[in-house]
Amino acid sequence: MTIFFDGIALGMLLFLISVGLSVTLGLMNFVNLAHGAFAMLGGYACTILLNRYGVPFLATLPVAMIVPAIAGVILERTLYRRLYAASDLDQVLFSIGLVFMAVAAAHYFFGSQQQPLHLPAYLSGQIHLPGLDIGVYRLFLVVVGLVVAVSLQWSVIKTPFGARLRASVDNQRVARGMGIDVNRVFSLTFALGSALAGLGGALGVQMLGLDPEFPVKYLVYFLIVVSVGGNGNILGSLYAGILLGVADVVGKYYVPQIGAFIIYAVMVATLIFRPHGLFGRAHK
Amino acid sequence: MTTPTMTAPAALDRFRLAARAKPLEYLFWCLPVIAYFAFPGNYLLLSQIAITGLFALSLDLIFGYAGIISLGHAAFFGAGAYTVGLLGTHGLGDPLLGLALAAACAGILGFLSSFLLLRGTNLSRLMVTLGVALMLYELANKFTNITGGVDGMPGVEVKPVLGLFDFDMFGRVGYLYSVAVLFVMFWLARRLVHSPFGQSLRGIRMNTLRMSALGVPVHSRLVTIYTIGAAYAGVAGALLAQTNQFVSLDTLGFQRSADLLLILILGGAGHLYGGLIGAIVYVVMNYFLSDMNPQYWQFWLGLILVLIVLFARGGILGTAMQWVESSRQRARTENSA
Numbered sequence: 001m002t003i004f005f006d007g008i009a010l011g012m013l014l015f016l017i018s019v020g021l022s023v024t025l026g027l028m029n030f031v032n033l034a035h036g037a038f039a040m041l042g043g044y045a046c047t048i049l050l051n052r053y054g055v056p057f058l059a060t061l062p063v064a065m066i067v068p069a070i071a072g073v074i075l076e077r078t079l080y081r082r083l084y085a086a087s088d089l090d091q092v093l094f095s096i097g098l099v100f101m102a103v104a105a106a107h108y109f110f111g112s113q114q115q116p117l118h119l120p121a122y123l124s125g126q127i128h129l130p131g132l133d134i135g136v137y138r139l140f141l142v143v144v145g146l147v148v149a150v151s152l153q154w155s156v157i158k159t160p161f162g163a164r165l166r167a168s169v170d171n172q173r174v175a176r177g178m179g180i181d182v183n184r185v186f187s188l189t190f191a192l193g194s195a196l197a198g199l200g201g202a203l204g205v206q207m208l209g210l211d212p213e214f215p216v217k218y219l220v221y222f223l224i225v226v227s228v229g230g231n232g233n234i235l236g237s238l239y240a241g242i243l244l245g246v247a248d249v250v251g252k253y254y255v256p257q258i259g260a261f262i263i264y265a266v267m268v269a270t271l272i273f274r275p276h277g278l279f280g281r282a283h284k
Numbered sequence: 285m286t287t288p289t290m291t292a293p294a295a296l297d298r299f300r301l302a303a304r305a306k307p308l309e310y311l312f313w314c315l316p317v318i319a320y321f322a323f324p325g326n327y328l329l330l331s332q333i334a335i336t337g338l339f340a341l342s343l344d345l346i347f348g349y350a351g352i353i354s355l356g357h358a359a360f361f362g363a364g365a366y367t368v369g370l371l372g373t374h375g376l377g378d379p380l381l382g383l384a385l386a387a388a389c390a391g392i393l394g395f396l397s398s399f400l401l402l403r404g405t406n407l408s409r410l411m412v413t414l415g416v417a418l419m420l421y422e423l424a425n426k427f428t429n430i431t432g433g434v435d436g437m438p439g440v441e442v443k444p445v446l447g448l449f450d451f452d453m454f455g456r457v458g459y460l461y462s463v464a465v466l467f468v469m470f471w472l473a474r475r476l477v478h479s480p481f482g483q484s485l486r487g488i489r490m491n492t493l494r495m496s497a498l499g500v501p502v503h504s505r506l507v508t509i510y511t512i513g514a515a516y517a518g519v520a521g522a523l524l525a526q527t528n529q530f531v532s533l534d535t536l537g538f539q540r541s542a543d544l545l546l547i548l549i550l551g552g553a554g555h556l557y558g559g560l561i562g563a564i565v566y567v568v569m570n571y572f573l574s575d576m577n578p579q580y581w582q583f584w585l586g587l588i589l590v591l592i593v594l595f596a597r598g599g600i601l602g603t604a605m606q607w608v609e610s611s612r613q614r615a616r617t618e619n620s621a
Contacts, residue, residue, distance in 0.1 A: 031407060082594065088406040089353050093549055094593040096542055100586025108580055216538065220418060227411055261422040268415040271408045272400055 002133045003253050004246060009138035011245025012145030013207060015238050017200030017218075018225035019152065020193025022237045025226055028169065028186060030080065031088050033095040035197055035222060036215030037102035038068040042198025043210040044106065047115040057120050064202035065195040072194030076187050084186075099215050106212035115210040141203060148196065149238045156234065165189055221248075224267045302478065312557065316463045327455035328527075333567045334462040335523045338469055340547045340559025342516030347545075348554030349477055350509045351489030352401060355410050355541050356417030359397075360390040360514040362536030364521030366424065366431060369531035372440035379445050379526050383465065386522030387515040394514020398507045414538070421536040436532035440525055451527070458527035465523060469516060474556060476512070485509055546589055552599030561600055 021035040042064035049055040049063060075098075083091050119137060127134045156162035167175040168182045176182050201210070208218065221244065229240030244263065251262050319330050339361055346352045364386035371382050400412045424431045431437065442451055451457050476482050487495045488502055496502045525531045534540060543566070551562025573581040596603045 025407075031410075079590070079594070086593075088410070090593050090597075092353070092355070092410065093545065093589055096545070097586040097589030097593065100542075100582045100589065102586075104580045104583030104586065108583075220414065223411055223414070227408070261419055261426070264415045264419045264422065268400065268412055268419070271412050271415070272403065 003249055005134055005138060007246030007249035008242055009135075009141045009245070010207060010249055011242035012141045013200055013204045013241075014221055014225050014245055015145055015200075015241030016148060016203065017197050018222040018229075018241060019148070019234060019237045020196040021222050022226045022229060022233065023189060023193045026230070026233065028084070028189065030084060031091040031095065032080075033092060033219060033223075034098035034102065034215065035095075035193075036219050037099055038072060038194040038197040039201030039204070039218075040102065040106060040210065040212075040214040041068045041071060042201035043205050043214065044110055044115070045198065046202035047117055047205055047210060048110075050117065051115075057123065061199060061202055064198045066198075068198030068201075069191040069195035073187055073191045076190040080190065081183070081186075099219075102215055103212050106214075110212065112212055115205060117205040117210075119206060137206060141207075144199075144203065145238070145241075148199075149234060153234045161185075161188070220264070224263065227267065228270050309557075312560075313467065316467075320459070327459040329567065329571060331455055331459040331462040331523075331527050333563050334459070334466045335520055335527070336544075336547065336567055337560040337563035338462075338466045338523065339517055339520035339544055340551065340563050341466075341470060341473060341556065342513045342520060343544055343548050344553055344556060344559045345473060345477070345516060346510050346513035347548065348556075348558065349482060349485045349489065350506060352506065352510060353406050353410050354413040355538075355545065356413035356415070357513075357517055357544055358536050358538070358540035359413075359417035359420045360394055360517035361521035361524075361540065362417075362420060362424065363390045363393050363514075364518030365525040365531045365535040366437075366521075367518070368442075368522045368525040369437040369440045370430070372442060372525075373437070375441070377441040377443040379442055379461065382442070382526060383519050383522050386518045388518075390518020390521070391511050391515035394517075395507065395511040397514075398510035401510065402503050402506060414541075417536065417538065417541060421533070421538075424533055424536055431533075432531075434533055436530060438530050440529045440531060442526045442529055451529070455527065462523050462527060465519065469519060470556065470560075473516070477556065481505070481508075543585075546585060548599075549592055550588065550599055552601030552603070552605075555601050555605075558599055558601040565600065 017036070017039045020038070021032060024030045024032045024035070045067045046057075046060040046064040049060040050057060055063075079094075083094055086094075123137045123140055124135075127136060127139070156165065164175070164180050164185050167178070168180060168185045172182055201214075204210075208214070224244055225237055225240045228244065229236035229238070247266065248260070248263055252260075255262075316330075316334070323330065339357075342360070343354065343357050346357075347354060367386040367389045368382040371377065371385060376382070397412075397416050400416070401409050425434065428435075444451070445457065445461050451461075477485070484495065484500050484505055487498075487500065488505060492502060521535055524535065547562040547566045548559050549562070550565060551560065552558030569584075570581065573584060592599060598606060
């Protein structure tokens with residue numbers, strides 16, 4: 001059971017990081033392989049504040065969201081925007097280029113070692129229940145993940161901003177004609193996605209580790225979450241994240257010989273039999 | 285009534301003209317010969333260029349001509365390399381036999397995985413290719429008793445080429461051998477893309493729906509070219525294993541696939557020569573830049589990639605051709621004015 005719960009916590013992390021990618025990929029149709037770089041940025045913002053300046057862990061989280069969000073807006077305004085209409089290939093190449101640059105930059109500024117992270121006392125430790133040991137931090141991850149999932153789903157469906165976003169995605173020209181500032185909507189969405197990635201990156205330092213290769217190492221995981229969950233489907237990403245997290249932790253625990261093989265196989269199989277994801281709707 | 289019969293041969297002539305070797309091409313193939321005499325101490329680097337060029341050529345066949353995006357082409361490269369490694373450990377070190385079997389293994393793998401690519405969009409193709417490569421990587425990583433896992437397979441036994449030329453430690457024979465293989469494979473690829481089959485691939489890339497309406501069996505064409513591309517990559521991997529006499533796990537890695545895409549885009553996809561030019565630029569740049577600061581050279585790679593996508597869509601070759609074309613046009617308008 002404990003392992004199962006660890007899997008769910010990992011799944012929440014994957015969801016937090018990937019949901020931003022799901023939004024840019026599914027709603028804005030932009031293949032942003034550099035998404036992990038924003039998560040990495042959030043992670044570094046968190047560890048540096050914590051280790052060098054002694055800022056409390058929870059207080060670093062907002063910064064870990066704001067820094068990638070600002071970086072996201074700047075990049076979106078200057079670079080990404082030019083490529084919205086470009087082919088998938090150009091977007092892929094462009095974002096791989098960004099990943100390379102981010103990895104090298106992280107090497108340069110932070111060194112290649114793993115970043116340490118010391119959790120405050122109230123987040124470490126365990127709760128002992130009959131038959132189930134729950135790490136407090138894992139529980140914290142699950143709660144944060146659920147809160148984010150619910151509020152995101154709510155804001156896309158219920159708020160005026162969500163309506164504008166959906167309108168801009170469905171038909172840019174008409175949305176523009178109706179007086180929606182599509183560019184601004186996209187910028188904000190991109191910033192939001194980056195901020196969530198940053199949050200996930202910061203929260204994930206403890207479970208996933210943090211080093212300059214982070215964006216490459218976990219890229220596949222993010223892509224799997226998005227593709228299995230269905231593009232732009234927030235709840236789908238949540239389910240897919242949990243599924244992947246549990247499969248990964250349980251698989252590596254019980255059958256370490258085949259390791260990550262199962263996950264890749266599942267991804268390929270899903271893409272073949274359900275090209276729109278397990279939870280996706282086939283539209284367009 | 286007469287126009288179609290008049291235009292059909294005329295159109296064919298155009299293709300035949302395109303298929304004829306141009307003076308610049310002869311010049312290009314002088315380069316390896318010149319390099320042989322000009323840089324006698326650098327045969328290892330030069331053969332690396334030839335091998336990378338062949339690998340890039342294999343991606344160009346499936347991507348530049350058929351339009352299949354792949355982020356996992358290293359799967360076939362690694363398959364070829366491991367084939368040679370395994371043959372070597374079983375005492376079958378004949379280089380040409382190794383090449384043939386590596387091509388066969390990678391080709392079979394490509395044939396099987398090509399069916400996964402027929403469905404779905406560019407994005408899902410990208411992820412399926414990536415997934416297949418990652419699965420192979422994991423397999424090679426875990427089956428340490430066969431592949432050596434992370435340690436790789438050192439000391440792959442390779443017999444002399446044709447039983448005559450033994451691989452020396454300066455890589456002289458290795459270089460000549462790689463260039464010879466590259467030349468033969470290139471010539472075959474050139475025949476292939478200028479054949480009606482190659483033309484139909486271009487058509488598929490431009491407009492798949494229309495080609496299937498014209499009666500072209502799109503699926504089988506894609507399967508065929510993907511298999512051929514995989515076999516080419518297998519030969520490239522085999523060459524690397526034979527000249528280095530070492531197979532490492534990173535022949536299957538994601539980095540290799542991503543770098544390869546960069547090389548092809550840098551040189552210009554869809555011209556055959558683009559991959560070769562990209563390989564020359566990439567390997568030479570790698571050599572000099574990583575001498576200066578090995579860790580940060582990725583930064584420049586990334587920057588180049590971003591700049592190419594934003595400003596020079598055709599890569600080196602495409603941009604050069606555009607430039608020649610536009611200057612020709614300018615000359616024409618000046619003449620007529």
